[in-house]
Amino acid sequence: MPKLAIFLALLGLCLEVAPIAASTSTSGITGAASRDYVLWYRNYDSPAIRALVELALEKTPEYGDSRVIRSEELSQGRVLRELADGQSRLVDIANVATSAEREEFLTAIPFPVDGGLLGFRVCVVLPQSLPKFADIKNLDDFRASQIWIGQGSHWPDTPVLEANGIPVVTHSRYEILFGMLRNERFDCFARGVSEVLYDLEMEQDPNLVIEPNLLIAYPMPSYLFVGPDDQETAHRLQLGIERAIHDGSFSEFLKRYYSRAVKELNLSQRRVIALENPYLSEESRYIGRSTLENLRRRLEILSR
Template identity: 35%
Template sequence: MSLSSFSSAAPTHSTENSTGNKTVTYAWAESMANDKRGLYPIQLLQLALQKSGGNYQTKPSKRDMPQWRTLRHVELGLGIDVIWTFTTPERETSLLPIRIPIDRGLLGWRLLLIKEDFSAQFALLSSPEQLKKLRAGQGHDWPDFPILQQNGFTVSPSASYEGLFHMLTLNRIQYFPRAVTEIDIELAARPNMGLAIAPKWVFFYPAPLYFFVKKDQQELAAAIEKGLHLAIQDGSMRQLFLRHFGTAIQHANLKSRQVIRLQNPLLTKETPINQADLWFSPERGF
């Protein structure tokens, strides 16, 4: 379906099934069922809706789509009710955000993926200014790209995710910042590329990953928000979080690393930046 036909399509919302439950379709296709990246957000969404007290039943979307198209489907009510994604002012304008960072901002803790041969050189770097002179790589349309640029780092864009790993091996970039939750999986998937995690350093910038719904889905948004707060209060979100990310956090050993704190120009004034209970802390481990 082309974008030009979206406006004429009949909008859809979460619907009631024969058992009286409201079906909520989330943006993770059935064909991606074996992709572990989706397990935590899906299970957290299910936990929140269960705790909300409403009669909700979740199901995956029918097919995989580029993120921009998925966002458009949610905005126009075209068969998808919930998406989770990094927030931007534009997304908070076109969709309704539930402003609770679902991964507690862990997405913003970034280790540096490098060529293993360069580990000693990275260990000798003594300041962020030295690191800024090296070239990082990021997706050309990722929010991370302008964040690094506006903090004074040298960044090369790529239109291809896989291309960034090849740019690294070909010395076109010197490092590729990756989230704590991503980097171990990516290394394990590429055992013959000679890659490693740089010693000593970790980037941090506030990076809220929110659930978003259509603007007129206030009831659904309220249910998700209520359920998330209850899951935080009773510890069930902590349990789920540590089950999925505890090993990666432990392996990253963030408390021993030098933190380079970056400003995130993509945050809106409504970001709950001062609510410490919503954000990951290396000292607390949650």
């Protein structure tokens, strides 16, 4: 079984079973110095992602003391270029959706950080746009509706939506997209169910609402990424998450940060619009496909 498949099996188990014993050997690293890790500001400002990075670092004390600090406010495209550069200290860690291209030029820590929920998306809309969504039952209906979706120009979701025949309007800055929605440049800002409640809390705009009936779903694992040569950080994050899965703290992390969204968005009752994602590596495609196949079971567990 490929190692990512093993990790995925552990991820599924961590939602359902009691903690199991795990090795906590600290051999191999001695006299490790303290280090600051620069986390992309969008992830730092997300309580869940920052908590996961801090959890992984906490589980690996043999690597030395650590501190997570906020990066400059860089676009996603700039962050990926800085990571790939290998010499930049503007950012050390970023959590973004994966793609085969990203896995080629960066180092991925191959765990879906939110249990695979990023590929499950709901529409943030203006109230007057809600009637456009009322009669949509399937992908053909969505295409026929001529609903335009807003997305980041560097996000891998954009080509996925376009490959499925859905028109997209893009901008390089996440913050600008909310203004474009308010100005009716598009009909739906598709946001991951693991991030949309936090987004709206930050926006504090009663004229932005979540469409109540549809769930757009496609294989889109979201990983932590580091630079191509930063193997020590990659090993530390991977080992820390593995230990958290084994001792049950990863399960608690998922429930703490994501069960609210599953309940409040009423995900188990929504109509699923399933899309294909042709841009994943073989192993990430396996993870994404398994996530979709287990969608209902995951939602049931997280809503308990």
